[in-house]
Amino acid sequence: MTGATLRSDRSDVNHMRSVSVALGVLEAVSERQPVGVSELSRAMQLPKSTAQRMLLTLGELGWIRASPEEPTRWSLTTKAQAIGSRHRGQEEIRHIALPAMHGLSATTGETVHLSVPEDRRIVLLDKIEGEHPVRTHTEVGRSAPLHTTASGKAVLAAMPPAQAAALLGAAPLEALTDHTDTDVEAILQELEGVRRHGYAVAVGTRHPDVAAVGAAILSEPGQPVATLSLSLPSQRFPRRLWPVYGEQVARAAAECSRQLGWDPLP
Amino acid sequence: MTGATLRSDRSDVNHMRSVSVALGVLEAVSERQPVGVSELSRAMQLPKSTAQRMLLTLGELGWIRASPEEPTRWSLTTKAQAIGSRHRGQEEIRHIALPAMHGLSATTGETVHLSVPEDRRIVLLDKIEGEHPVRTHTEVGRSAPLHTTASGKAVLAAMPPAQAAALLGAAPLEALTDHTDTDVEAILQELEGVRRHGYAVAVGTRHPDVAAVGAAILSEPGQPVATLSLSLPSQRFPRRLWPVYGEQVARAAAECSRQLGWDPLP
DNA sequence: ACGACCGTGCCACCACGTGGCACGGTTTGC
DNA sequence: GCAAACCGTGCCACGTGGTGGCACGGTCGT
Structure with a gap:
């Protein structure tokens, strides 16, 4: 607010x-x-x-x-x-991503986010709220620094490493909670793990009690143009669920990428 | 423009x-x-x-x-x-209507519209595009006079007759095509049919080649707050399909009304 | 080499927006 | 019951903030 x-x-x-x-x-x-x-x-x-x-x-x-x-x-x-609503490209991405979002919402029951990178921040474009009586509260249009969210890390991991480093190094990184990592080197290393797994996890890095898993949606030349993510209370997200949700999100995002004309082969 | x-x-x-x-x-x-x-x-x-x-x-x-x-x-x-996106009530309506819209989209394959009344016009709030290679073109945020669209007529039919008459009589009605009915009395009479059937049909009243079926979504005191409609080329909408699509749209809208806390009993 | 574009920057002028103030009506407090 | 404190509205002298004509350098297409 x-x-x-x-x-x-x-x-x-x-x-x-x-x-x-x-x-x-x-x-x-x-x-x-x-x-x-x-x-x-x-x-x-x-x-x-x-x-x-x-x-x-x-x-x-x-x-x-x-x-x-x-x-x-x-x-x-x-x-x-x-x-x-005339925001460039938004319409197409929403149209493609919505079915995938509903799929994720149905199988996980959690809140699904569609976000887009803008400058050094990630902006919430659309969401489908989960069914749980206790959920994370978010608002369409709100933004957060890239390094504080799962979606942001997924975007950073998907762009050319030099560009990611430039974005992270451009200004001192803000710490929104005790768990926010503000060391550029450490984040760059974490991004390698994100690339390996195909999804990013963030627990308590933007808000103490909120966790998320995100994966990037890629367009034509393999560039990240949006992300899908699940947002849920940290308590409901034990480490054993990370790969479960992570792979579902990654699969959904890959499907969107494919429809945008980018087929992630390897 | x-x-x-x-x-x-x-x-x-x-x-x-x-x-x-x-x-x-x-x-x-x-x-x-x-x-x-x-x-x-x-x-x-x-x-x-x-x-x-x-x-x-x-x-x-x-x-x-x-x-x-x-x-x-x-x-x-x-x-x-x-x-x-903070437009009053929009979030709630969108959240409730989206599943119903996907249902309609899946069973009919046509473009589904979610619209809201504003003053004497009806505004497109959201849409799901159909799969047909030839579709109607619309843009979120665009608006049209109530009496020129199926959604508008559905809204007029759902409000108190006096209010509908007042809205229609406030200013001379614009004719967007040859088929646009601009006679207040005739429209009021048509509204009775809309009430009886539970859905409104408009063929070529906003654009010569575009047809639509719409039904109103009602909130608390039984007032129309939004509409669901299908928008499709007139050629693909023979009269025998009117009740088919009409009842599907009406059923979907009624389901939304129920979730908004308004149960249409009689 | 030329003219026709482009985006940018400057600056004197005076219309335009400013904000203090006052009015009438309704709600609150006691 | 009255007074004080709110509300939304309207007015108007003041001076600053926005205006727009003009000129500059760069990059096209020819």
Whole structure:
């Protein structure tokens, strides 16, 4: 929720103040809809009149709308989603991956994630929630550093080693928990194991109680374009299950790769 | 879609010019990504320097990014999608409807649509493409007037008759094809048939060669919140198939309604 | 070698967005 | 019952932030 993108802006306030504020408002509305003027102005530390002008403007432009019952509280329209769903290549990948995701969901009963790499992070594109009464909580659109997730490691293992090393070395690695490995050398070595097994495992590296198994989906020249993964509580994931789930995920991901036109031979 | 905003949008220019332009740019980028500065400035009839400032700003704010290979052409990031996927209630509906959609897709082989009503229009929320080599082309996020689609008629038939009449009478009904019915009385009468059968059929009312069958998904107080529909070429949809597909769609929609807590007894 | 593109950068001007403030209505507290 | 504290709304003088014309260097196609 709030902790995802720490307000690390403040450095580049030089460009387009009003636009920056407007998009911030749009984001804030999406997080706490339906929301009123005052609540919003407090949350964003904005003058109330400014906040209202933003809401009115975004409303006129068709991005948000007042609820029919509560005409002073605003929510998103489908416009933002319409824009977002045009994200390049997303449609094709989703279409191909969904059946495989349902298969994994059916055989394991756990939450299945479809993610894509973006810069030095991995972004959750879609998910199918598991049936267990206790599950991991995630949100479509959220992202995490590559080295903190199973999906991220699967991606790193599937790209050219030099590129993986460059990505990991570009900036100091963040530790999200005590179990997050932040040593580049150690991670690069772990990636060899991932390549050997065909899947990556992460236990408590992003959140103390959450574990995951992931495998990369490869496209044309053998490059990773997405990942499939299972996300589940660490308690429900003893080491003996690693290869069980791991191989299922790897098989599902390979099937997606094949449909994308990339046949992993060896 | 060049003709959208001709130079003189004069009515609402009073509010937040730069924001309006920025969101317009965002939308334009989503439609023609990856796109460069000059192409964009031409398409939006904007000074090149302004267009570039917008792109840089949107980039700094994380909504778009330059392609790694072509550093001067911009595409969307997943941010817009992250925002859009928080659209109220969408997540729950998608989660419930997806299995039913796959069922329909498997038994019919046709493209399955999940749509939601918004104002006087019906918006495509998600879809599963069929297997036929010739299919209807649609895009998630696109919308159409209620009275031009099977989904829209299913929604109208499921809401209180007074509300349906109010929606239809609020403004003159647009005719998208020769087959679009624009007479309010005639449509209201057709809705009775929809209620009796449990599904709506539309042939050539939105596009000459496209047909559809749809049924509404109802939530708590019996109100329509979404629809399931099949979209297919008219040629592949002879009248004898109407009840076949119609009842399948209605059954799938009813199952979704039940999971939303609304049991259609009578 | 030329012109027609491209993406980039600068900067004087003044429209545009800003935000403090006040109003009327409704909910809360006592 | 009243007052205080909220709410959403609207106004408007101020000055800053956005505008867009213009020019530059690079890279095509011819």
